[in-house]
Amino acid sequence: MLLAFDTATPLVAVALHDGEDVVVELTSERPMKHGEQLAPLIASALEQAGLVRQDLTAIAVGVGPGPFTGLRVGLVTARTLGFVLEVPVYGVCSLDVLAVEAASALGTDFVVATDARRKEVYLASYDATGARLDGPVVSKPADVASDLPVVGEGGSLYPDAFPHATGPQRPSAGWLARTVAEELAEIVDPEPLYLRRPDAELPRPPKKVS
């Protein structure tokens, strides 16, 4: 039984996949409260599926890019759960999850763009089969404007740069689970894709007080 979750967006998404298909899929209700909602959501998913923690055989986690605090909640949860349950942890780029879900319906090259805040997007480009061609990068929408179909929240947030918004808005845990179960995209280590350096200023000399 594969447990999958993504915390790279304002919401928390959790799913269980039994090897055949997704058996439970849950999404949190309150935005940004990843730390509060993820563990209870995993517990409810197990309960709804009539499973116990010992039934889990692998963990899939979205590695972003996405808001850092939420991202870390997902990654530290995945790594720690994997460690205590002694099961493997698989990471998938959260943009790839959107691409896997969107590819079959589109049948053409496309772009995935999600909200990076600060008036920027996280973006990657894909071919018609959903294989990543380029990215992910963090960028101003105008600098990566595209006439291709754009999947993800970035498309609807910045219509000037992305006139052809389409498809799913946020990565779903169900598709994350399918991506790992069926190896539909690159599987990576559970390392966060920050794409930005920490905001930190080197200190100036002490201010004069007199």
Place this chain on the structure above:
Amino acid sequence: MSDEPLVLGIETSCDETGVGIVRGRTLLADAVASSVEEHARFGGVVPEVASRAHLEAMVPTIERACETAGIRLRDVDAIAVTSGPGLAGALLVGVAAAKALALGLGKPIYGVNHLASHVAVDQLEHGPLPEPCLAMLVSGGHSSLLRVEDVTSGVQPMGATIDDAAGEAFDKVARLLGLPFPGGPHIDRVAREGSSVYVDFPRGLSSRRDLERHRFDFSFSGLKTAVARWVEARERSGEPVPVADVAASFQEAVCDVLVRKALDAATSEGIEDLLIGGGVAANSRLRAVAEERASKLGIRVRVPRPGLCTDNGAMVAALGAEMVARGRTPSPLDLPADSSLPVTEVLAG
């Protein structure tokens, strides 16, 4: 569960990733990974850098603690974690890891207060806490005087800093004197060669008028400014700055006011035991001044060894074990990390 519960504690409120394991009041492991070196060049802790380091250090530190303690994770009776106060993003990593452990092990989780943990840790070294006792917690993040009736449920603040924390003052003055970050240990070291009466720096909130409103509160911002002025005046006149003497005089001003207020608080409450915790408690002069003056008043001083004074996981495990032993109700799995958790909330619900 026995009164000697096996508890794993996680601490991530600032720049130390701490994982401690205790059995009752016996310390089994205290693994700490610090990101202090990554912050040093910024002259202070950078929250995002700390949070990233906690994520990377978490599982290896848990693993190391289990190895040192010689236990299997599944034998743990409960998980304890600092749920606040501290840096929001940093706390969040520890709380999420603790929940994953609780979930993966099917064991209860206790979200505990960082300040109360600084008090509880002394039990690992000096046995049960006297009840009540007076705790003075001094570090880069806090300076407070607490009346501790029961460390698992009754902690009352008596006073706190109204501006900088004591440890912050050490960092800032160290920078003025060209000493590295964190400033505490460096000031302590160079001050040994200096004269503590070389400059008579101000004692914050000690005038009669201040004492009316702020009898047990601290202020270190004026002291820091006074040191800066003094150093600048020296530099302007082209004379060398006697670093050791300034460090010793500054340190004396801090220790004097800390100890004076702590003993005043203890005396006013009729409390005979003073516990000093937090990173600044590692300061050798603070320990000496406290012991010397307390003994004259018949007050006993307890200070954990330096390794247990700075932030660590053992202190969180110690408080968690006390929670289990005293039958406190565990925290729910939706326990939030609370960067401004009040000290009166010892166990987060």
